[in-house]
Amino acid sequence: MIEDAVAAVSRGWAVVPLHDLVSGACSCGRPDCPSPGKHPRVRWEPWQAQAPDVDRVRRWWQRWPNANIGVVTGAVSGVVVLDVDPRNGGDRSLFELERGRGPLPDTVQTETGGGGRHVWFRHPGGDIVSCVLAPGLELKGEGGLVVIPPSLHTSGRHYSWASGCTPENLPLAALPAWPVLLAGRVDGATDLRRRSADSVRTATERQAFADAWADLGIDLLPGDHLYLCPFHADHHPSLHIDADGCRWFCFGCRNGGGIVRLRRLSGSETSAPPGARLRGTLDQPVTLTGGIEVPVVGESWHQSALLALTGGRRRYGGVDLELAAELIPDPDDRFDPAAVMVVIEGQVVGHLPRAWARRLSPVVERARNRTGIATCRAHIRGGWDRGGHDVGFFGVTLDLADPGRSER
Numbered sequence: 001m002i003e004d005a006v007a008a009v010s011r012g013w014a015v016v017p018l019h020d021l022v023s024g025a026c027s028c029g030r031p032d033c034p035s036p037g038k039h040p041r042v043r044w045e046p047w048q049a050q051a052p053d054v055d056r057v058r059r060w061w062q063r064w065p066n067a068n069i070g071v072v073t074g075a076v077s078g079v080v081v082l083d084v085d086p087r088n089g090g091d092r093s094l095f096e097l098e099r100g101r102g103p104l105p106d107t108v109q110t111e112t113g114g115g116g117r118h119v120w121f122r123h124p125g126g127d128i129v130s131c132v133l134a135p136g137l138e139l140k141g142e143g144g145l146v147v148i149p150p151s152l153h154t155s156g157r158h159y160s161w162a163s164g165c166t167p168e169n170l171p172l173a174a175l176p177a178w179p180v181l182l183a184g185r186v187d188g189a190t191d192l193r194r195r196s197a198d199s200v201r202t203a204t205e206r207q208a209f210a211d212a213w214a215d216l217g218i219d220l221l222p223g224d225h226l227y228l229c230p231f232h233a234d235h236h237p238s239l240h241i242d243a244d245g246c247r248w249f250c251f252g253c254r255n256g257g258g259i260v261r262l263r264r265l266s267g268s269e270t271s272a273p274p275g276a277r278l279r280g281t282l283d284q285p286v287t288l289t290g291g292i293e294v295p296v297v298g299e300s301w302h303q304s305a306l307l308a309l310t311g312g313r314r315r316y317g318g319v320d321l322e323l324a325a326e327l328i329p330d331p332d333d334r335f336d337p338a339a340v341m342v343v344i345e346g347q348v349v350g351h352l353p354r355a356w357a358r359r360l361s362p363v364v365e366r367a368r369n370r371t372g373i374a375t376c377r378a379h380i381r382g383g384w385d386r387g388g389h390d391v392g393f394f395g396v397t398l399d400l401a402d403p404g405r406s407e408r
Contacts, residue, residue, distance in 0.1 A: 002061035003149060005069050008325035012166060013077040016044045016053035017060045019067035034390065036154050037068050038147055038164050048072055048143055068151035080128050081146050082119040083138040086272035086353070088137025088393055089300035090116065097134065097178065107173035109162035113153020114329050115295060117162065118146055121175035127192055131183050135300035139179050200391045201246050202304040209246040214268055231255055231265060258385060260313070286324055287367045288376040290399025296342050296350035299396050305347040306394035310380055319394055325378035325398055327352065327364045338366050340364060342396065344378055349396050359402065376400055
C-alpha cells in the first residue's frame, strides 16, 4: 500500500490515508459507519489546497500500513473524476448522456470494488464543482475524494485499474465540455453530499411532504424558503423548509425534522415512529436457487416503487427485506434487447446486469416453460433517513446460481 500511495503522490495527486477494513467493518470503529473504508483517517481539508509530499505520505502509511488510499480531486491534483455507479443507474445515465452529447474519450479508468468505475480526466482549470449529474453519475471536482487501487472494498474485492487504462499506459484525457456544462445547470451544485441527498428523495416523498404542509395552510415552493411557522406565534418568517430534501427547521420554536416529525406535531400521526431497522423474511416460493449475490442495476429509476414495497416510509436504520423477485425477459428495452426485468410484487425495480442477463436467459426461459414463472430470492436494503441530509438509496440484490453450472 505504501508504494502505491507514493506512486500516486509522485504523479502530483493529493493523497490522503483512508480508514481500512477489519473483518469487513470500518477501522473507525463506528458500527453504523456510512462509508466504511472510504473516509479519511486525518483532517483532509488542508490537502484540498496543497498536495502532501512523499515523506509525509510515507509516514502516514508507516503508521497505518493497511490504510486505503484516497485522492483529493480538483485543481490540487489536476484531475476530475466521473463516478459511475451501476447500482444506482449510472450506466444508463451515462448511456443516455453519451448518446445525446458524444462519447467519452479513452482515458484512465478504475474498477471499484462495488462494481462501478471511475473515469479520470485532466483538470481543465477553473472551478469544477462536485455534483450529481444524473442518477448514479457524479462529477468529482473541487473538494471531492476518490478511492484508488489497490484499496479494499467492503465487498471483499480490491479496487483495480481497468485493463489497458492504467496511469502508466494511458494519459489522462481532456475533460469533455458536456459534463461541465451539465454541472453548471445543477442548482446550487457546490456541495456533493447535499445534492446527492436531495436526489435520493422520491417524487412520492416530496408530494407527501408538500401535502402535509398544505394541511397546515402552507403551500410549498420548490427549493429552500422561509415561511411563518404554524407551531408558534410567528410574526416574522422563521420556518425554513427544504422542499426538495423534505427537511424543515424553525429558528423560533426550534422544532424540526422530516415528515414523521411534522405529522406528529400537527396531530395527524400519533403512533410511534418507525423502528430503527425494518427486517423481513421470504414468504413466497422460488423456482431458481441461489448462491451468488447479484446486484440489480437501474434501481435508482425505481426508488418510489422500492419505497412503497418497504412500507412507504423511511427508517433511521433503513431496511433489510427478503422477498421473491420475478425475472421477466424485456426485449423492448431500449438499452439492450436481451435485458431481463426484475419485478417484486408487481413493481419493476430494475434489471439484471447485462452480462448476467445474457448468461441467465436460457435458465430463465427454462424455468418459465417448466413452471410458468422464474423467481428467485431478492434483498432490498438501504433507504435510511438519519436526519439532516443523510438519506440513502434503496438497493436490490438477487440470490442466483452460477449460470455456467446451471447450464451444465
